[in-house]
Amino acid sequence: xxxxxxxxxxxxxxxxxxxxxxxxxxxxxxxxxxxxxxxxxxxxxxxxxxxxxxxxxxxxxxxxxxxxxxxxxxxxxxxxxxxxxxxxxxxxxxxxxxxxxxxxxxxxxxxxxxxxxxxxxxxxxxxxxxxxxxxxxxxxxxxxxxxxxxxxxxxxxxxxxxxxxxxxxxxxxxxxxx
Numbered sequence: 001x002x003x004x005x006x007x008x009x010x011x012x013x014x015x016x017x018x019x020x021x022x023x024x025x026x027x028x029x030x031x032x033x034x035x036x037x038x039x040x041x042x043x044x045x046x047x048x049x050x051x052x053x054x055x056x057x058x059x060x061x062x063x064x065x066x067x068x069x070x071x072x073x074x075x076x077x078x079x080x081x082x083x084x085x086x087x088x089x090x091x092x093x094x095x096x097x098x099x100x101x102x103x104x105x106x107x108x109x110x111x112x113x114x115x116x117x118x119x120x121x122x123x124x125x126x127x128x129x130x131x132x133x134x135x136x137x138x139x140x141x142x143x144x145x146x147x148x149x150x151x152x153x154x155x156x157x158x159x160x161x162x163x164x165x166x167x168x169x170x171x172x173x174x175x176x177x178x
Contacts, residue, residue, distance in 0.1 A: 002071030003032040004177070009077035009088030009127065013039045016147045017076035017120075020113050023156045024074055027170050031177070033074075034066065038087070045086075046093040056098050063091075064098050067106065072177040073136070075127070076111040082122035084130070092130055103136030109173035111142045119145030139176045140169040 006025045008017035018037060025033040041059055044050055067073065077084045095102045110128055112120035121143045128138050142165065144150060150159040157163040 002069060002177075003034050004028060004072045004074060005034050005036065005066050005070035006074035007036040007038050009038070009075060009084055009091070009123075011038050011042065011085075011087045012078070015039065015078065016113055016115075016151070017078045017111070019153060020111055020144060020147075020151070021074055021076045023151075024076075024109070024111065024166070024170060026156075027167070028174060031071075031174065034070070036063075036066070038091070043090060043094055046090055046097070051097060056094070060094050060098060064095055064102050067095070067102055068099075070106070072107040072109070072139075072173065074109045074111070074173070075131075076113065077120065077123045077127040079112060079114050079120035079123035082126075084123045084127045088127070089130075092134070096134060101135065103131060103134040106136045107173065107176045108136050108138045109140050109142070109169065110138045111144070113144035113147045113151070115147050117145050119143035119147075140173050142166055142169045 006021045008015050008021050010017050025035050077088055112124035114120040124143055150162055152158050157166050
């Protein structure tokens with residue numbers, strides 16, 4: 001029986017996207033959820049020279065295997081200037097070099113949040129295109145705008161309308177992997 005792998009596309013130790021992923025994971029019943037804090041997993045910036053000279057790190061291979069063995073992924077991407085972070089892009093670059101099919105048939109709940117009113121929607125849209133390029137199936141997307149106003153670390157999403165939409169998206173994702 002597989003598990004759900006949940007992580008943020010951020011390597012920040014204070015990532016609000018990781019906090020959203022953690023909260024989302026807590027809502028899932030009946031499935032094992034493995035939460036991965038990417039702040040603990042640095043990867044060098046991808047280059048052909050590093051790949052040629054050093055190959056693929058054990059942590060990258062382990063991460064690829066975690067993805068491969070998961071029945072679904074929950075990912076929340078952070079936004080830097082309307083795009084996913086260089087860290088997230090770098091992780092995808094490494095994974096795709098290791099195995100271009102690393103997301104084949106993988107069901108994904110893709111989220112994003114920011115303190116701005118657009119809720120990192122630019123990064124969300126770009127990340128969706130990136131993930132589907134590697135044959136991942138983005139089942140649902142969710143954007144949480146104004147994180148500081150709409151999220152509490154103990155209560156979760158505090159805006160009732162956004163909480164309802166989020167819960168519906170989570171339920172749809174869980175149904176897709178059941």
